[in-house]
Amino acid sequence: MDRRTAWLAGYPPCGWGILRGAQPPSEVSVETLLQLLIGGVLQGGIYALGAFGLSIIFGVLRVLNVAHGDYLMLGGMVTYWLYTTWALPPFAALLVVFPLFFVGGLLVERWLIRPIAGMPHQEFLVASILITLGISLAIEDVTAFALTQPIKGIDYFLPPFRAGTVVISSLRLIFLGIIVALTVGIHLFLRRSFMGKALRAVMEDREGAMLVGINIQTTAAVAFGLGTALAATAGVFFITLIPVDPHIGIPLTLKYLAIIVLGGVGNLPGSLAGSVVLGLSESLVSYYAGAEWSLTVAFVILIAILLLRPRGLLGA
Amino acid sequence: MTIALGLLGLSALGFFTALPYLTASTYLISFFLSVFIAAILAQSYDWVGGHMGYLNLGHASFFGIGAYTFGILLRAGVPIGVSFAAGVLLATAFALLISYPFFRLRGAYFALATFGLVALLELLASNLSGVTGGSEGLTIPTGYRLYDAYYASLVLLTLLVAATAWLARSRLGLALVSIREDEEVAGAFGVNAYAVKCLGLAASAAVAGLAGGLYCWYLTYIIPTTVFGLDAAIGPIVMAMLGGSGTIVGPLLGALVVDVIREVLRLKTPYLALTIYSVMLVLVGLFLPGGLAAPRRWRRLVRSVRTRVA
Numbered sequence: 001m002d003r004r005t006a007w008l009a010g011y012p013p014c015g016w017g018i019l020r021g022a023q024p025p026s027e028v029s030v031e032t033l034l035q036l037l038i039g040g041v042l043q044g045g046i047y048a049l050g051a052f053g054l055s056i057i058f059g060v061l062r063v064l065n066v067a068h069g070d071y072l073m074l075g076g077m078v079t080y081w082l083y084t085t086w087a088l089p090p091f092a093a094l095l096v097v098f099p100l101f102f103v104g105g106l107l108v109e110r111w112l113i114r115p116i117a118g119m120p121h122q123e124f125l126v127a128s129i130l131i132t133l134g135i136s137l138a139i140e141d142v143t144a145f146a147l148t149q150p151i152k153g154i155d156y157f158l159p160p161f162r163a164g165t166v167v168i169s170s171l172r173l174i175f176l177g178i179i180v181a182l183t184v185g186i187h188l189f190l191r192r193s194f195m196g197k198a199l200r201a202v203m204e205d206r207e208g209a210m211l212v213g214i215n216i217q218t219t220a221a222v223a224f225g226l227g228t229a230l231a232a233t234a235g236v237f238f239i240t241l242i243p244v245d246p247h248i249g250i251p252l253t254l255k256y257l258a259i260i261v262l263g264g265v266g267n268l269p270g271s272l273a274g275s276v277v278l279g280l281s282e283s284l285v286s287y288y289a290g291a292e293w294s295l296t297v298a299f300v301i302l303i304a305i306l307l308l309r310p311r312g313l314l315g316a
Numbered sequence: 317m318t319i320a321l322g323l324l325g326l327s328a329l330g331f332f333t334a335l336p337y338l339t340a341s342t343y344l345i346s347f348f349l350s351v352f353i354a355a356i357l358a359q360s361y362d363w364v365g366g367h368m369g370y371l372n373l374g375h376a377s378f379f380g381i382g383a384y385t386f387g388i389l390l391r392a393g394v395p396i397g398v399s400f401a402a403g404v405l406l407a408t409a410f411a412l413l414i415s416y417p418f419f420r421l422r423g424a425y426f427a428l429a430t431f432g433l434v435a436l437l438e439l440l441a442s443n444l445s446g447v448t449g450g451s452e453g454l455t456i457p458t459g460y461r462l463y464d465a466y467y468a469s470l471v472l473l474t475l476l477v478a479a480t481a482w483l484a485r486s487r488l489g490l491a492l493v494s495i496r497e498d499e500e501v502a503g504a505f506g507v508n509a510y511a512v513k514c515l516g517l518a519a520s521a522a523v524a525g526l527a528g529g530l531y532c533w534y535l536t537y538i539i540p541t542t543v544f545g546l547d548a549a550i551g552p553i554v555m556a557m558l559g560g561s562g563t564i565v566g567p568l569l570g571a572l573v574v575d576v577i578r579e580v581l582r583l584k585t586p587y588l589a590l591t592i593y594s595v596m597l598v599l600v601g602l603f604l605p606g607g608l609a610a611p612r613r614w615r616r617l618v619r620s621v622r623t624r625v626a
Contacts, residue, residue: 064423066428125423126561129371130598131597131602137593137594140590141590145588250431251435253428261421295436303417306420
């Protein structure tokens with residue numbers, strides 16, 4: 001299988017390394033463009049789940065969770081383990097990973113975040129970065145230690161979807177559907193349910209929320225659990241499409257940061273738009289310049305937004 | 317207290333100056349050399365991170381720029397003094413360049429964005445292999461430099477401690493601390509916050525650039541991971557925070573403690589050293605966010621343990 005067919009079959013985006021002097025693909029067909037588009041939007045959707053989570057955690061707890069990308073990595077590794085040990089398909093893994101990491105998030109919040117909640121501002125900032133960074137490094141190191149073969153991928157395929165001459169990976173379409181459903185679900189949860197409204201109230205005005213009788217500790221725990229579970233869920237999709245290694249955590253957290261800065265803090269539609277912009281640009285850059293340049297994209301976006309629109313594209 | 321600390325500092329300086337004559341162990345000298353370089357980085361980080369209160373997780377980017385500029389120029393046949401100066405200048409210029417977009421961010425956002433900077437530079441250093449030698453690294457002409465580098469870093473560290481002690485009493489230092497406590501109020505009292513922040517970052521970057529050049533000169537071989545990697549980026553910050561951010565003793569104490577622990581870990585456990593390191597991070601974050609050099613925190617910790625036991 002040459003690189004182009006591999007890419008079209010839904011394999012990791014491989015690059016041609018323009019900057020190293022190799023030639024870009026000469027023909028750009030409708031099919032390639034469509035694949036790039038779907039791949040980019042899907043990647044954006046995967047980013048969006050994690051970015052929502054980080055945004056909610058930051059909005060409610062004022063903690064920048066450096067370990068957020070590592071939850072995605074761990075979610076992917078759990079999916080891999082379920083798939084290889086019990087032959088659970090990724091769709092079933094979703095049902096295991098979400099509750100598992102929700103509880104994990106609750107525990108992290110209870111044991112590691114709540115004890116520092118009462119500290120003065122600067123101390124809290126320092127302590128929260130130290131703690132989440134410690135969690136991140138520990139997860140990375142233990143995972144790398146536990147795996148003899150650190151790069152894990154799942155070879156799960158579904159028959160592709162054909163429309164005329166155009167071939168589209170049906171797995172990607174189904175994932176896209178699930179991500180859209182999850183996004184709508186989060187939106188409804190935040191708008192309709194009592195807990196969702198409480199989360200938004202705490203993000204908006206902490207003291208005001210306390211005054212009207214919202215339990216800050218419960219909302220903080222739910223926010224952390226939900227954020228963790230969303231990131232880990234994104235990991236299920238991630239590992240099915242792209243191989244995962246233990247060291248992707250911190251670069252991913254950086255991408256989430258770029259997305260949140262792009263979309264505005266605590267702004268879910270903004271995060272979604274930011275994720276799709278990032279996913280699409282990465283998809284194009286990976287295709288034309290090489291996958292090793294994809295972190296640069298997030299960073300260039302971050303700097304550009306900071307220079308042009310310091311409050312984000314859709315942010316107030 | 318201050319006089320006692322000053323005397324302690326002077327006797328430490330005397331001890332370390334005499335150390336190469338007291339011991340023949342090059343292991344000990346090279347270990348303390350690495351402690352000095354770590355302490356230089358921790359102390360210079362702390363001007364921005366501790367005194368000014370902007371968590372600059374990208375301090376290693378200045379270190380790496382200094383190291384690479386020095387290495388590339390020296391290899392091209394430029395005199396050593398000019399190479400050092402160019403490393404310092406380029407690191408400072410880079411700091412001034414990023415200060416405009418980055419000082420629009422605050423708190424945790426600033427921290428993560430600067431962290432991204434190191435990742436970006438590591439990527440560039442490995443991908444632009446024509447200039448930097450890529451992931452195979454950059455080699456400069458070798459030579460035996462252990463003792464020269466030891467004394468050079470000792471002098472630099474001493475100057476740095478003196479500068480920090482001066483900073484703690486000067487108007488500029490006061491301006492830095494006022495920015496940490498409340499930037500708006502500082503502005504209202506006539507502190508030009510933006511200019512002070514740029515100055516602080518530039519000074520911190522200049523020192524880190526010099527340390528980078530020194531590091532490259534001593535090791536004669538650098539790869540992107542050693543100067544821009546996770547360990548280089550996190551190390552100085554952990555040292556400063558563990559020792560006590562915003563104090564004079566803190567970063568030095570932190571560098572010594574962390575380097576000793578790391579050395580012991582490396583000898584005892586080949587695996588999971590990073591995990592133990594990160595557990596330390598979490599424990600300091602939970603119990604001693606002021607660092608080891610924060611006596612009030614210690615007293616509170618002891619009191620809480622005592623009440624729990626009783």
